[in-house]
Amino acid sequence: MKKKLLYTFCIIGLLTLSTALTSKTRYEDKSWIRINLLGYKPDGIKVAVWATKSDFIPQRFELIDKNTGKTVYTSSKIKNFGNYGPFSHTARLNFSDFKTPGRYFLKAGNIVSLEIIIDKDVYKGAADFTLRYMQQQRCGFNPVLKDSCHTHDGFIVYGAKGGLKDSTHFDAVGGWHDASDYLQYSTTTANAAYHLLMAYRDFPLAFQDTKQANGLDGKNNIPDVLDEAKWGLEWMAKMHPKRNVMFNQLADDRDHISMRIPKEDNQYGKGFERPLYFIDGEKQQRGKFLNDTKGTSSTAAKFTSAFSLGSTLFKEIDPIFSATLSEKSASAYEYANIKKGVTQTVSVKSPYIYAEDNWVDDMQLALANLGLKASNSVQKKKYLDSAFYYAQQEKITPWLVNDTAAHYQWYPFINLGHYELAKQSEGDRKQQLISFYKQGIEHVWNRAQQNAFYRGIPFIWCSNNLTVSFAIQCFWYNKISGDHTFSELEQANFDWIFGCNPWGTSMVYGLPSWGDTPKNPHSAFTHLGGYPIDGGLVDGPVYTTIFKGLIGIQLTKDDEYADFQSDLAVYHDDYGDYSTNEPTMDGTASLIYLLAAQDQKAKTESIYGAITRGDINSKKLAIVFTGDEFADGGEIIQKVLQQHKVQASFFLTGNFYRNPKYTSLIKKLKTDGHYLGPHSDYHLLYNDWKNRDSTLVNRTEFDHDLNANYAEMKKFGIDKKAAQYFLPPYEWYNQEIADWTKEQGLQLINFTHGTRSNADYTYPEMGKSYVNSNDIMQSIVNYEQKNATGLNGYILLLHIGTDSRRKDKFYNKLPDLLQYLKAKGYKPVTINQLLGSAN
Secondary structure (H helix, E strand, O other): OHHHHHHHHHHHHHHHHHHHHHHHHHHHHHEEEEOOOOOEOOOOOOEEEEEEOOOOOOOOEEEEEOOOOOEEEEEOOEEEEOOEOOEOEEEEEEOOOOOOOEEEEEEEOOEEOOOEEEOOOOOOOHHHHHHHHHHHOEOEEEOOOOEEEOOOOOEEEOOHHHOOOOOOEOOOOOOEOOOOOOOEEHHHHHHHHHHHHHHHHHOHHHOOOOEOOOOOEOOOOOOHHHHHHHHHHHHHHHHOOEOOEOEEEEOOHHHHHOOOOOOOOOOOOOOOOOEEEEOOOOOOEEOOEEOOOOOOHHHHHHHHHHHHHHHHHOOOOOHHHHHHHHHHHHHHHHHHOOOOOOOOOOOOOOOOOOOOOOOHHHHHHHHHHHHHOOOOHHHHHHHHHHHHHHHHHOOOOHHHHHOOOOOOOOOOOOOHHHHHHHOOOOHHHHHHHHHHHHHHHHHHHHHHOOOOOOOOOOOOOOHHHHHHHHHHHHHHHHHHHOOOOOHHHHHHHHHHHEOOOOOOOEOEOOOOOOOOOOOOOOOHHHHOOOOOOOOOEEOOOEEHHHHHHOOOOOOOOOOOOHHHOOOOEEOOOOOOOOOOOOEOHHHHHHHHHHHHHHHHHHHOEEEOOEEEEOOOOOOEEEEEEEEOOOOOOHHHHHHHHHHOOOOOEEEEOHHHHHOHHHHHHHHHHHHOOOEEEEOOOOOOOOEOOOOOOOEOOOHHHHHHHHHHHHHHHHOOOOOHHHOOEEOOHHHOOOHHHHHHHHHOOOEEEOOOEOEOHHHOOOOHHHHHHOOOHHHHHHHHHHHHHHOOOOOOOEEEEEEOOOOOOOOOOHHHHHHHHHHHHHHOOOEEEOHHHHHOOOO
16 A cells, blocks of 8 residues: 555655656746836836747736845736737736836846835936947047048039039038938938937936036037937037038938948049039939939928027027027928929939938927027917917827838828927917827827837837837827827837847847846948947848848847747847848937936936925025015015026916015016916915815816916916926925826925925024024035935925014025035035926
């Protein structure tokens, strides 16, 4: 009996071992967990994707602490999907509710992911890292090579309509090479420059100053992103040297004779000069290929937008350059109207061009930018009405609906004009613009929700560029609507770029440094020169059918991603594949914007949806004054700030703006360049003092009161778009108030806690609540000395006036405060200078 029992146990053991071995063969060697290799923010959406070639689907998963080896989180939040690409089964593993910073592994079944990083600073410095690729793409003096190239450009072709003789030399040295070839296009340069400018305008805290204007190491007191944008703008100015002259392209596909480090090219029949294609609004043909140009609008309108925004951002930094850009913005818009229609690029030896088909989106963006700089309300209305007319001509960027496009057929890849116009619009017009974005997103979502990667972007050439642009559209939609419906879709597209894709690789060279990223891109810099191309966003996967039909592709090594190629799409980290593994500067510029957005979020502190502090790594702070019924300190404060050459921010109620006694003061503050913002109309109490979640006003009351505040501000020439930060009355609010504020296209702020500055309104009769001015000043000094980050990024709140029962006025100590801050190396700035653009 014992022998029989032992025999039975042996059989069971063998069967168990056999089952285990079979199970391992069945799924362990055929399953993977895909993650965002760069990492996740603690409060952000966090999803990994299970992908297998077996039938196994996990029922639960766990997070394991890297340092302790202990399981810290277990979940069954698994959303199963069917086959996708090379995989027979896929699933989304959602661990968004785990918010503890640290380093972990995700385990599902017996499969363990690569290291997962959760930290608020996972995107710190990523935008500046990616900017390195733009610097490497410079033509003329190249800071990576520390040498110059293409210094003889160029000679004119098709110049008759501009009164220019063909073959005449025209200085066009500068700008950026478009990709790994050395062609230069006005359309992609203008779009890239605009994204760089937007990135700084919207997220200035994301950028540092580590380079000189020429790209070499060293500081010049200008953020590197603006140096880079200026490099592009200066070349664009050369491409539009006169009102009746604009060029669309420098060099053509004869460039592709060989892969080489950029120097001088002599294959164009005129020494070392390269051809400079004039925009005449007509079809152009070199060799046997004829493009389909129909007008002058698309490139010229993009120039208008970039010049206009550049003029605004360089106004204080370089006034002469700013004035030049302003003039060129106006003349570029005139050029766009010479013959309305699209301008395409030219090829000679191959059929590949930027076959752009749309131009109304470019006109819309141009007019939205011109509206921002309009000299009067009549002109502004004309610009914005015209912009909305063009918006209605192309409500949705066509590829979002069609799920396909020719190469650069719809460019830029999303409609930037909807966002820029929506910020200047109100009511029904704004809602229509928001709906245009939403409709486009819904088309993609209808496709994306069918697979675990939430992939709804077509695998056409430069699919990564489309992915980044679509993520930006989702981000903007969220920002101007307050609707979070598509946040997970937005994050999925962001995650795709950084490794949560079938191939498990980041699509950005060198980012993250510890992850699998392109190592053998289609680039002479890396292949021939051994130079890193840090930050370059490669083209990305293409449909397998497209790959098989392309000319001249020959892989140079065994395919490390062979297990993940499919009949759907392919991607190769191979020098020989120019279709999936070649970086582009315009796609990279778009990614810089997206990374800057993520970085700046981490550099500001917030409570209940209100920003309460700026960048703790920068010795800048904002002094903000609030006012409702009292203004006894106004004249003193204005004079002290003027004497010390300091700009501050003033958040005033409608009561204050309406009061005729304060009219003169308000005008002085505005003339001095201080930030003037809203503080509600009637200084309402929004929520209960003891129960913060109990809102005391309804949405209609909130909107009416805040809009009335802005109506009073407008009487002083302060538009809503110029004052999008809102400091709530009593500095008391909750998340609902923050959400309502956001839905108005505004950003709620509040003071930074830690000092007693906000108690400068108290008086002795208030008992224990009273704080005298010496104690207030000492609290500021104590906080600065005892905290590692001091007053960096601080929002220091004071009052412009107080009840007459307070005799000890803190505003009389303002000179002492400013001297102390100066001695400690702090720079007081306005709230928008501290936090950047609110929208």
